Amino acid sequence: MFKILDKEKLALSIFRFEIEAPKIARKAKAGQFVILRLDEQGERIPLTICDFDEKKSSISLVLQEVGKTTQQLASLSCGDCIADVVGPLGKPSEIKNFGTVVCVAGGVGAAVILPVARVLKGVGNKIITILGARSEELLILEEELSLISDEFFIMTDDGSKGRCGVCTDILKELIEGGCDISRVVAIGPVIMMKFVCKTTEPHKIKTVVSLNSIMVDGTGMCGSCRVTVGGETKFCCVDGPEFDGHLVDFDELINRQRMYLEEESLSLELHDVKRVECRCKKHKKREGN
Amino acid sequence: MLKGSSVDARSTKREKVIDRLEQNNKQVPSRIPVSEQTPKERVSNFNEVTLGYTAEQAVAEASRCLQCKLAPCIQGCPVGISIPSFIKLIKEGNFRGAINKIKEKNCLPTVCGRVCPQENQCEKLCTLGKKGEPVAIGRLERFVADYERESGKISLPKKKEPTDKKVAVVGSGPAGLTCAGDLAKLGHKVTIFEALHKPGGVLLYGIPEFRLPKAVVESEISYIKKLGVEIKTNMVVGKITTIDELFYEGYDAIFIGVGAGLPRFLKVPGENFNGIYSANEFLTRVNLMKAYLFPKYDTPIKKGENVVVVGGGNVAMDSARTALRLGAKKVYLLYRRAKEDMPARKEEVQHAKEEGIDFRILATPKRFIGIEGRVSAAECVETRLGELDNSGRRKPVIKEGSEFLLAVDVVIVAIGAKANPLLPKATPGLKLYKEGYIATDQNCVTSKEGIFAGGDIVTGSATVISAMGTGRKATLEIDRYLATLK
Ligand SMILES: Cc1cc2nc3c(=O)[nH]c(=O)nc-3n(C[C@H](O)[C@H](O)[C@H](O)COP(=O)(O)OP(=O)(O)OC[C@H]3O[C@@H](n4cnc5c(N)ncnc54)[C@H](O)[C@@H]3O)c2cc1C
Ligand SMILES: Cc1cc2nc3c(=O)[nH]c(=O)nc-3n(C[C@H](O)[C@H](O)[C@H](O)COP(=O)(O)OP(=O)(O)OC[C@H]3O[C@@H](n4cnc5c(N)ncnc54)[C@H](O)[C@@H]3O)c2cc1C
Ligand code: SF4
Ligand code: SF4
Ligand code: FES
Numbered sequence: 001m002f003k004i005l006d007k008e009k010l011a012l013s014i015f016r017f018e019i020e021a022p023k024i025a026r027k028a029k030a031g032q033f034v035i036l037r038l039d040e041q042g043e044r045i046p047l048t049i050c051d052f053d054e055k056k057s058s059i060s061l062v063l064q065e066v067g068k069t070t071q072q073l074a075s076l077s078c079g080d081c082i083a084d085v086v087g088p089l090g091k092p093s094e095i096k097n098f099g100t101v102v103c104v105a106g107g108v109g110a111a112v113i114l115p116v117a118r119v120l121k122g123v124g125n126k127i128i129t130i131l132g133a134r135s136e137e138l139l140i141l142e143e144e145l146s147l148i149s150d151e152f153f154i155m156t157d158d159g160s161k162g163r164c165g166v167c168t169d170i171l172k173e174l175i176e177g178g179c180d181i182s183r184v185v186a187i188g189p190v191i192m193m194k195f196v197c198k199t200t201e202p203h204k205i206k207t208v209v210s211l212n213s214i215m216v217d218g219t220g221m222c223g224s225c226r227v228t229v230g231g232e233t234k235f236c237c238v239d240g241p242e243f244d245g246h247l248v249d250f251d252e253l254i255n256r257q258r259m260y261l262e263e264e265s266l267s268l269e270l271h272d273v274k275r276v277e278c279r280c281k282k283h284k285k286r287e288g289n
Numbered sequence: 290m291l292k293g294s295s296v297d298a299r300s301t302k303r304e305k306v307i308d309r310l311e312q313n314n315k316q317v318p319s320r321i322p323v324s325e326q327t328p329k330e331r332v333s334n335f336n337e338v339t340l341g342y343t344a345e346q347a348v349a350e351a352s353r354c355l356q357c358k359l360a361p362c363i364q365g366c367p368v369g370i371s372i373p374s375f376i377k378l379i380k381e382g383n384f385r386g387a388i389n390k391i392k393e394k395n396c397l398p399t400v401c402g403r404v405c406p407q408e409n410q411c412e413k414l415c416t417l418g419k420k421g422e423p424v425a426i427g428r429l430e431r432f433v434a435d436y437e438r439e440s441g442k443i444s445l446p447k448k449k450e451p452t453d454k455k456v457a458v459v460g461s462g463p464a465g466l467t468c469a470g471d472l473a474k475l476g477h478k479v480t481i482f483e484a485l486h487k488p489g490g491v492l493l494y495g496i497p498e499f500r501l502p503k504a505v506v507e508s509e510i511s512y513i514k515k516l517g518v519e520i521k522t523n524m525v526v527g528k529i530t531t532i533d534e535l536f537y538e539g540y541d542a543i544f545i546g547v548g549a550g551l552p553r554f555l556k557v558p559g560e561n562f563n564g565i566y567s568a569n570e571f572l573t574r575v576n577l578m579k580a581y582l583f584p585k586y587d588t589p590i591k592k593g594e595n596v597v598v599v600g601g602g603n604v605a606m607d608s609a610r611t612a613l614r615l616g617a618k619k620v621y622l623l624y625r626r627a628k629e630d631m632p633a634r635k636e637e638v639q640h641a642k643e644e645g646i647d648f649r650i651l652a653t654p655k656r657f658i659g660i661e662g663r664v665s666a667a668e669c670v671e672t673r674l675g676e677l678d679n680s681g682r683r684k685p686v687i688k689e690g691s692e693f694l695l696a697v698d699v700v701i702v703a704i705g706a707k708a709n710p711l712l713p714k715a716t717p718g719l720k721l722y723k724e725g726y727i728a729t730d731q732n733c734v735t736s737k738e739g740i741f742a743g744g745d746i747v748t749g750s751a752t753v754i755s756a757m758g759t760g761r762k763a764t765l766e767i768d769r770y771l772a773t774l775k
Contacts, residue, residue, distance in 0.1 A: 023529050037486055043578065043587035044486075068587055084486040086523040216578070216588075219484050219525055220709050221550040222570035226561060233554060233561070238711060252561055255662035259563040263589030270584050 001081040002036075005058055010140040013065040014108055015074050016050070022057035024049070024087050030115035031093030031210070031242055034059070035218040037084040038072055045069050046215045046237075048112040049088060059087075062111030062140070068267040075275075089218045090241045094208070097124040099182035102174065103149075104130045104167050104196050106188020110141045112210055113187045120185075121148045128174065128181075129153065132167040132188070136160035167192060168199045181205050186245060190254050197245035209245040211236050213256060228252050317421030321350040323428055328643040332613050335498045335581060338640060339403075344384070347432040351379035354424045357416050362426060365414040367758035370394045372411060372426055379429055388433040389444060395430075396470040396513065397463060397757060399438055399505045400492060402431025405754050406634045438508050445515055449476035454771045457482060457540040458518075459526045459712065462490020463753045464546030464744025466513050467760030468767070472544075473516040475768050480540075482524040487577065490548055492753070494577035495569070497607050499614065500637075503576070527715035532740065541774055542739045542767050545727060546760060549745035551707040555599065559657030560702075562664040564591050568600070568608045568703035575611055593699025596620045597667050598646075599654060600703030601631035602750075606638060608701040609646045620646050621695055625653040625672045625685040653685070655692065657700065667695045706750050716740075723749075733763035741767055 006018035024034060033048045051060035065071045076082075093116045101120050105113040110131055121127045129149040133139045134157045146152040153170045154162025163170070167188075175181065184207040186196040193209040200207045213225040218237040225236035230247035234240065324340045325331075331338050342350065354376040362372045370391055378387035391398045405411075407427040415423030437443055454477045458469045461483040469479045487493055489506045514520065526532065526547075535543055552567035554560055571590070574580040578588035596612040598605050601624035609620045622641070624631060628650050631638060642648065651672045658666040671691035674683035708725035720736035722728040726749060727742040729735050735742050743759030745751055 027529055041579075041586045043589075084523050086484070086486070086525060086529075088528055089525065216570060216573055217485065219550070220711055221552070222573055223552045223554065223567040224570045226554075228561060233556075256561065256563060258662070259591070260589040263583065267584050267587060267589070 001083060002085045004076055004078055004080050004082070005056070007076070007078055010062065010111075012137045013074070014062065014138070014140050015065075016060055016062045016111070017073070017076075018056075018058045018060050019082065019085065020057060021059050021085055021087075024085065025052045025054050025057050025059050028052040028059060028088040029092035030095070030119045032088035032090050033218075033241065034061070034085050034087030035089060035215065036073075036082055036086075038069065038076075039083050042072075042083065043069050044084075044216055044218070046089070046212070046218060048210075050111045050115055052115075062108060064108040067264050068271045071268070071271060086218065089237060091239070093119070093185075093242055095119050095123055100126040100128065100180055102128045102130065102171065102181050102184045103145075104132070104171060104184060104186040104188070104192070105145070106132045106167060106186075106192040107134070107138060108140070109186075109188030109192075109210075110139075110145060113185060114141055114144055116185060116187075117145065118148050125182075126150045128179075130155060130167045130170050131162075132156070132192070134158065166195070168195050171196060171199050175199070175203055175205070183208065184245075185209075190250055190257065193245060193248075194250035194254075197248070197250070201246050207245040208242050209248060210241045211243060211248065211253060212241065213253060214259060227256075317417050318353060320353070320422045320425050321346045323425070328640075328645070331499065332610075332644050335614055337502055338499050341435055342428055342432040344382075344432075344436075347379055347384075347429055348382060350425050351376045351429060353417065354380070355416055361414040361416060362411045362424070365409075365411040367410065367752075367754045368394045368761055370411075370430070375433070376424065376426070376429060379433060384433050384436045385444070388437045389446075391430060391433065392446065394761075395757065396467055397509050397753075398430055398434035399509060400463070400501065401754055401757070402427050402429075402434055403501050403505070404496060404634075406752060408635050410754065438505070443508075443512060443515070446474055448474050448517070451478070452476045452771065454478065454541045454774070455480070455539055456542045456544065456767060456771075457535045458544045458546065459532075460484075460490060460546040460548060460744070460746075461488035461510075461520060462546055462548050462744060462756060463492060464548075464756040464760040464763075465490070465544065466510070467757040468544045468546060468741075468743065468763050469518045470513045470516050471761055471764035472767060473513075473518050475764070477768075477771065479518045481518060481520045482526050482530070482535075483520060483522045484525040484547075485577065486522050488520050488522060490546075494573045495604070495607070497572065497576055497611050499610070500607065525711070527712040532712070532716045532719075532737075536739065542741065542770055544733075544760075544763050544767065545712065545735075545740065545742040545746060546744040546756070547709065547712055547746045548756075549706045549708050549726070549750050551709040552702070553705045553707060554702055555654060555704065557654055557656050559659055559664065562657055562659035563662050564593065564664040564698055565657060565700040566591075566702065568598075568604045568701050569706070571608055571701045572604070572611065575615070581611075581615060590615065591699050592616050593697065594618045595695070595697045596699045596701065597654070597695055597697045598622045598701045598703055600624065600705070601626065601633060602703065602705070603633045603637055604705075605701075605703035606633045606641045606646075608703050610641055610644060612699065612701065613644055613646065617699070621649055621697075622646050623649045623652045623654060623669060625651065626682060627651065627674060630682050651685070652693075653687070654700075655687075658694075664697060664700055667697050667700060669693055669695060706745075708746055708749075731762075732766040733759055734766060739770065741770075 003020040128151040132155040220238040228249035375387040375390040412423040579586040580590035592615040598609040672685040675686040678684040720728040744756035
């Protein structure tokens with residue numbers, strides 16, 4: 001059992017959890033993830049290790065509520081336990097002094113990019129961060145990211161904060177303005193990563209993306225997470241999650257992520273019904289007293 | 290195992306007498322049949338197909354055994370169970386004595402009695418088999434093992450005095466469990482490190498409930514725990530810790546039994562369409578994650594109406610029969626070699642046929658066709674048998690122009706597994722061979738001191754009992770090695 005030590009709401013439907021996991025905390029490196037299972041009936045879902053603290057023996061996860069499991073996790077509180085957490089999985093990020101690195105983060109991808117950006121900064125890179133979200137209330141980790149960035153931009157789709165538009169707008173301006181970019185790291189919704197890669201490809205700027213395919217075991221045993229990279233089948237959980245974005249077949253990934261749409265919405269519907277029932281019961285109890 | 294040196298003249302004589310009697314038209318009585326769920330009944334549930342002997346049936350079947358002094362049957366058993374002795378005890382009604390006899394050599398009897406390919410092992414060499422049907426050794430083994438399990442009184446063997454030695458076992462499949470249990474009996478302190486959230490390996494995530502109920506696996510595992518073995522789950526060795534670190538942590542020896550878990554794909558166009566699974570993924574979702582109980586359990590699975598399974602082994606049979614139980618109307622099984630080449634157990638092929646699986650022998654998929662990202666058809670092609678290949682079987686050759694289409698919505702690829710490189714990659718100095726399997730000598734000794742290995746990661750995909758056999762061999766070697774340490 002893995003205990004929740006701390007929980008914080010970062011934005012609308014985005015939470016940060018600190019979980020007691022001494023062994024994982026000792027081993028984790030930027031770019032790696034864990035797979036967790038909430039309880040006996042639970043599904044195994046991957047979440048990136050956003051921070052790790054050896055002294056506190058804990059790891060931090062940031063999650064966005066999208067379906068049954070993430071909603072159920074979001075409803076837990078400090079002191080509650082998670083049945084299984086396994087990790088650190090996947091390859092760590094490639095860390096070197098490349099020169100200037102542009103970090104493009106979309107939505108909850110900000111949490112995934114933060115530890116990578118931090119280590120890249122630590123080894124001497126100049127960090128330019130472009131943080132994007134649909135609107136202001138979905139922006140997370142603004143302060144943390146701006147602190148480690150040499151240049152920092154915010155973009156929202158609706159212009160509620162920073163500039164109005166998409167992340168690639170700024171990236172284009174930087175490239176066209178002659179900024180000498182050694183590498184781009186893009187983490188966020190697949191569609192965003194795809195367009196970042198489209199933007200950098202003509203300029204031959206190496207672009208690393210972190211893929212989030214559907215996983216089960218996370219050890220290379222099932223092939224659920226397979227993605228096509230450079231025409232070859234790769235397993236995201238062991239060969240990734242980071243890949244050379246110019247080689248990734250994004251359309252296939254987008255399609256594979258949609259494999260269980262019907263089942264996911266059924267699962268969520270039933271979960272909502274159960275939650276309402278629970279609340280009613282609590283309510284009744286209180287009324288009865 | 291019985292050595293040739295123990296030839297007993299009198300017994301050979303007796304066997305000869307039996308031979309002669311049989312030649313004089315004395316028929317060998319046939320086996321006591323075992324009850325099964327009818328095919329119609331069982332395709333709509335996940336309950337066990339074969340129901341097992343009753344006590345009367347078991348005694349009657351045991352009485353067929355000739356108690357051959359030479360006991361050729363023992364030679365067919367990879368762990369060398371004293372088959373005539375335990376059968377004799379069953380005949381005498383001493384079921385407890387029988388199970389204790391088996392457990393001297395086999396610590397997972399409820400499992401082996403169910404899934405051993407007996408027809409190629411113990412029962413293949415049974416004297417009775419030469420003239421008629423061999424003694425149903427597997428079913429008898431299962432009967433006494435179930436008898437003990439159901440009684441709730443599980444006897445523990447005598448353990449040796451505790452030593453001060455610690456052994457780490459990586460992987461909790463049959464190889465790891467056997468090695469761990471046996472080492473614990475010898476008094477060593479054993480810890481199993483398992484990557485998944487539950488122990489059991491293929492017994493848990495691969496072989497389906499209707500062939501090997503998970504309650505049976507769980508009770509075998511609780512037996513191993515009662516022997517004093519500690520099991521740590523969620524531990525991917527190579528990630529959270531490494532083999533070298535385990536030595537630093539104070540383990541004196543390490544056994545690697547991580548199985549051959551990497552799925553092979555066909556590498557044909559369209560294989561990544563939605564609805565196409567590796568058998569590992571399909572079976573793991575259903576067995577380990579209980580997707581057949583979705584939405585009570587959260588893990589989803591695509592239940593196809595028309596399913597194609599590719600392959601001819603136990604894994605393919607299990608996948609096909611699982612798809613049927615999930616509600617498929619039609620399940621095709623494509624195998625590219627001849628029927629006789631199918632590596633699956635005969636009983637499983639038989640069961641699959643009875644359940645209505647449509648066998649398409651000498652055929653293989655050429656590509657998959659999709660609509661809106663989902664597989665909708667498999668374009669297949671017929672094959673014929675060509676020259677012998679290095680597996681000793683005739684190589685399948687594609688018949689040009691024989692393409693045919695099958696409309697499908699789920700495909701399960703069950704064409705075998707490879708060694709998973711995760712652990713070897715994180716273990717510098719560990720010698721590998723072929724496609725990444727761990728190299729050992731006959732006694733499971735690897736190229737690195739203090740490290741032993743067995744099961745599928747050494748032999749390639751094999752059987753439960755052979756994995757256990759190597760686990761046992763490793764135990765002896767590890768015990769010997771530990772004695773050389775101060
Ligand atoms: C390597 C990796 C790192 C990730 N890191 C984070 C993170 O740090 N924070 C975060 O909020 N999310 C992260 N995700 C995504 C997260 O795993 C999914 O949001 C989560 O699984 C959704 O589960 P659900 O039951 O709530 O939603 P569902 O309704 O089941 O699914 C919603 C969508 O999530 C995806 N998904 C569903 N099941 C899985 C699964 N088993 N594995 C992967 N994706 C799945 C599918 O595309 C699906 O359409 C990561 C994914 C991967 C592969
Ligand atoms: C579907 C199916 C049906 C089968 N049917 C039969 C049958 O009827 N009869 C028969 O005799 N055989 C059958 N087999 C074959 C048999 O199950 C295997 O040969 C046997 O299980 C191999 O045992 P093992 O201990 O070597 O490995 P496995 O059973 O594969 O166990 C290995 C364990 O190690 C764990 N592991 C892997 N990597 C790591 C790591 N890095 N760190 C920690 N743990 C790790 C895995 O999670 C797993 O639990 C079948 C196999 C399958 C897949
Ligand atoms: S373990 Fe397998 S081979 Fe040995 S006696 Fe039992 S069924 Fe036969
Ligand atoms: S099982 Fe068969 S071979 Fe073994 S002792 Fe009995 S009759 Fe002889
Ligand atoms: S999640 Fe199973 S192989 Fe990657």
